[in-house]
Amino acid sequence: MTSLEPRTTGWKAAAATVARHLLLDRHAEFWLDQVAPGRSLTETRARVVKVIAETADMRTFVLRPNRRWTGHSAGQYTTVDVEIDGVRVRRCYSLSSAPGDQLAITVKRVAGGRVSTWMHDHVGVGDVLVLGAAAGDFVLPTPAPAKLLLLSGGSGATPVMSILRDLAARDAVRDVVFVHHARSRADVPFGPDLRALAARHPGLRVVLELDDAPDSRGGFDEQRLRQRVPDLAERATFLCGPTGLMARVESMYEAAGLADRLTSERFVAAAPVSRVADGDAQIVTVRLGRTGTRFAATSAAPLLDQIERNGGRPAHGCRMGICHTCTCRKRTGAVRNLITGAVSDAPDEDIQLCISVPQSDVELSL
Amino acid sequence: VTAARRTLSRAEVDAFGRELDTLRAEVVADLGQRDADHMRGVMRDVHRLEAAGRLLLHVGVDPVSFTVGTACLALAKILENMEVGHNVMHGQYDWTKDPRLASQDYEWDHACAGEDWRRTHNFEHHTYTNILGKDRDVGYGFLRVCEEQGWHPRHLVQPLVALSLAFNFQWGVATHDLHVDEFLAGKMSLAQLRARARPFVAKVRWQLVKDYALFPALALWNAPRVAAGNLLANTARNLWTFAVIFCGHFPEGVAVYREEDTRDESRGDWYLRQLGGSANIEGGSRFHLMTGHLSHQIEHHLFPDVPAARYPELAPRVREICERYGQTYVTGSFGRQLRSVAGRLLRLSLPTRTARMSAAAPVAARVAA
DSSP: OOOOSOOOOHHHHHHHHHHHHTTHHHHHHHHHHHHOTTOOSSSEEEEEEEEEEOSSSEEEEEEEEOTTOOOOOTTOEEEEEEEETTEEEEEEEEBOSOTTSOEEEEEEOOTTOHHHHHHHHHOOTTOEEEEOOOBOSOOOOSSOOSEEEEEEEGGGHHHHHHHHHHHHHTTOOSEEEEEEEESSGGGOTTHHHHHHHHHHOTTEEEEEEETTSTTOOSSOOHHHHHHHOTTGGGSEEEEEOOHHHHHHHHHHHHHTTOGGGEEEEOSSOSOOOOOOOTTOOOEEEEEETTTOOEEEEETTSOHHHHHHHTTOOOOOOOSSSSSOTTEEEEEESOEEETTTOOEEOSSSEEEEGGGEEESSOEEEOO | OOOOOOOOOHHHHHHHHHHHHHHHHHHHHHOOHHHHHHHHHHHHHHHHHHHHHHHHHHHOOSHHHHHHHHHHHHHHHHHIIIIIIIHHHTTTTGGGOOGGGOTTTOOOSSSSOHHHHIIIIIIIIHHSTTBTTTOTTSGGGTOOOSTTSOOOGGGGGHHHHHHHHHHTHHHHHHHGGGOHHHHHTTSSOHHHHHHHTHHHHHHHHHHHHIIIIIHHHHTGGGHHHHHHHHHHHHHHHHHHHHHHHHHHHOSTTOOOBOGGGSTTOOHHHHHHHHHHTOOEEEOOHHHHHHTTTGGGHHHHHHSTTSOGGGHHHHHHHHHHHHHHTTOOOOEEEHHHHHHHHHHHHHHTTSOOOOOOOOSSOSTTOOOOO
16 A cells, blocks of 8 residues: 655645644645645545446546656556545556556446446546555566566456557567457457557467357366467466466466466455454454564454553553544454444554454554 | 433443444444535535635725624634534544544644644543543633532632633633643642643644734735734634533533542443533524534533534434433523523632532432522
8 A cells, every 4th residue: 555645855845844734734725626626735636537438347447647646657556545425445446558648547347346336337527536656566577578478357457458558659569469368359348459559569469268259168278378379488477367367377387387477466455354253252463563563362352452461552542432542543454343343354444442352363553 | 400310220221321322323324425525515614714704804904894704714713623623533524534534633723732632522521521530621620610619719700710711712722731730739840741731832833823923924914904803713713612612511400420430330321421411502503513513512422423413313312312211411592501601600609518429329419400
């Protein structure tokens, strides 16, 4: 996760501090937002300038970011904050555009996915999204490898497309094979663009593996990949796609001793939190990120008590969940609020230590 | 109102607590866009009112623009302090995850430093509400607001002291956490007081610069007019907040508690004490907004981190529960509560017998006269 803090130096930082103390920063921010909604002194925001329906369930949002956007490398992702029913929710999305082009993210509508569904149903031209900074190491090394295999499935085409577009823009498509897996031709995103790129760059070969093709066995087929790309051992491979596809490609490369040729991008950053059963007092590990302290804790007692018992002295007040003094950022893990019963299991959420019991291994920003 | 608070059995106290917990859970589950929109709408009004007020003060030359400008600025400060600052800093909007509504980061347009406020108010006052010796908001350490506090000759002048506090209320609030009384009593060294005062000094410096140096300077020849307008707006805000807050805890019928009776409180006991220690003010929706919904002091003390704009809809249900359990729900018009507070401050300035609190029925410690 990257910082949303402004990158200011020297007199700008001093001016920002003075403005904050004089409470003028919020006035500036408010009036700036009134005059020009996309602009902000503190947040990276982007206005949606175009929405492209790539497939039935994938949409590209072309964005015009404000000046706080510091650019990206092909293959990176950014965080996107949207407000759903009054609550800000954050997700990571890969950028599908090349660095010099208009910024774009491509979002697949995930069944049951709150943010992707909301993006498809509610975000249109003129809307403003809040972005983080570009991050991720799914990027080409410099100089770019001479022979390249871009391997993707489903919405995994997004960062791969950014890399391909970047190579094309730099006229550096020497020997690239792009193998994409999809259910059917209608499910292949960036169709017109891919055709145009292939026509313009003789060094690019696009291979579509479609589940509904008569000779397809469905999904990833190792034999087939070896047939289509006989020289894959010589190629630097960039892989992004659904978990099943990625696992199979990774084990294939592992078995062939090619693991060091493979660079992967996983959309699900953290493994799902494994929670203890309700009502059971079980032992979990609590880690305090700042001090590096680590101790065994029970899932039956509030975190505040347990941290204190292990020598920590976190700020606190009422010990009954009303004063919010002990509010602290939970980096990872799941906790349950004893008053509301609500479970927080997303990373980087604020929790009240005095009324939260751990439900899994937990890392706190303390 | 003449109403005794019925002493509840343990089972009844627990049931009372559970009913309020259920009510709270119901509102929390319903929080959403309209709550976020409400707060942003108020913030928008604050910005507009402040801009309008400052513009009129800065460019106008006539008394009408001075009066209107000052009124706009006072309104902006009242709304910002009461509906935005107080409520946001309580954590009422933390669930939105909007960094502008984050309780631990918000700083209000008030002499009291946000970090001092969060400790003394959110923690001390809201946890130990109306416990003598624990809640320093009971008379703020120098006013006698209930019979249970012993009389001292200095209380003879307390009507005047209260009046001057009303005009300078933000300074009273800002210095509340310095524990100057302990320093004067020799219980705290000057070095300790200095260390304690650090956030206060830092905040006050910037506040004074903003209202009495920067903005007047920007007005050039109009500087005295702007400084005067700012002073009047701050004073109007002081008077208003003083009036609302004194009506929240000091009218007749509000109870105080002994520390020894509150040591092993259950959640239900805590709810009962919050109810007994608070009083509401009746009025329309504009009035409630202008008080930051502290006109619903009872609901606020029961649910301090639930968005205050929800208190009006909670109030009838809270009242119904209270009535069912035979618990007085102290409420009255603004005028009546103000007269009640004034009468009490006057009456208690004279020596009266220090009331003894009964240990047997702490919850029903006092019967309203």
